[in-house]
């Protein structure tokens with residue numbers, strides 16, 4: 001099969017398109033012919049030798065968490081998925097090869113049917129970002145009617161799902177983004193959108209119940225500034241976990257609670273997300289699609305830090 005292979009850690013042009021062995025399906029795995037793979041910041045961090053690079057046991061390797069495609073082999077006749085089903089899910093990269101490849105063999109609990117209303121390209125953008133947003137907003141923050149929540153970095157892959165999940169559950173959402181994304185985030189359900197380029201944006205918010213922090217302290221002390229918007233006992237949930245090693249101490253000093261978070265593959269939650277997409281309550285926004293051969297451009301674009309919604313790699317030829 002064809003795959004984007006990383007022979008050594010480095011810049012976006014470190015990938016090579018190469019022929020590699022197709023994975024052999026074992027145990028309860030499902031073999032999927034991949035149509036599309038979402039591109040996520042963790043892929044870029046790992047490619048550069050950070051992220052989860054320490055867990056890459058040998059190079060060359062194949063990165064990529066998100067996939068959408070068509071089932072080509074099932075583990076047993078009565079399996080709930082059938083050959084030909086359109087499915088999506090999340091890999092456990094780098095415990096095994098990732099989804100920047102024409103085929104993945106994936107455990108049954110990590111794969112489910114795609115939303116009926118999405119193309120495979122759109123579905124490929126959903127898994128890791130939506131599972132992260134669900135974990136932060138629903139599982140950790142317990143989103144509910146009347147809750148007041150700030151989401152920083154709201155216009156990116158995770159953020160645009162987080163805004164929609166929170167507003168679906170009746171949360172009053174404030175968001176930070178640049179000026180060009182303000183109207184769009186209001187359409188997605190944010191009631192207040194603050195331009196992060198304006199000095200003192202954090203002074204316009206107070207006594208919030210939750211901050212979902214998708215920026216951390218990598219830029220402009222965003223996380224630290226967002227902390228000041230919480231009520232006593234409020235909750236800060238932080239996704240860019242490496243950016244803020246003193247989070248616990250600073251939260252305790254401010255009289256608020258804090259936790260980091262790590263996303264995990266979860267087909268059951270993805271099936272719930274698929275229903276919200278099919279009912280029209282949640283949408284996925286694709287900023288740009290790249291052919292697999294242009295993976296360097298996709299990673300460079302992601303690293304610009306200003307993706308609206310998601311970037312996707314198209315892997316198979318369409319129609320599939």
Ligand SMILES: NC(=O)c1ccc[n+]([C@@H]2O[C@H](COP(=O)([O-])OP(=O)(O)OC[C@H]3O[C@@H](n4cnc5c(N)ncnc54)[C@H](OP(=O)(O)O)[C@@H]3O)[C@@H](O)[C@H]2O)c1
Pocket residue numbers: 040041042128129132152153154155156157158159176177178179180181196214215219220222238239240241261262263302305306307308309
């Ligand atoms: N712990 C986990 O399990 C986990 C899982 C997923 C993601 N993450 C981390 O969470 C972070 C967000 O992920 P993502 O996929 O959503 O990233 P992304 O899609 O690359 O985020 C891009 C967005 O960030 C916005 N942005 C840039 N600088 C900003 C600032 N100073 N303030 C507010 N917004 C800003 C941009 O908005 P503008 O274009 O308007 O500037 C853009 O829309 C990443 O660090 C990622 O590694 C962690």
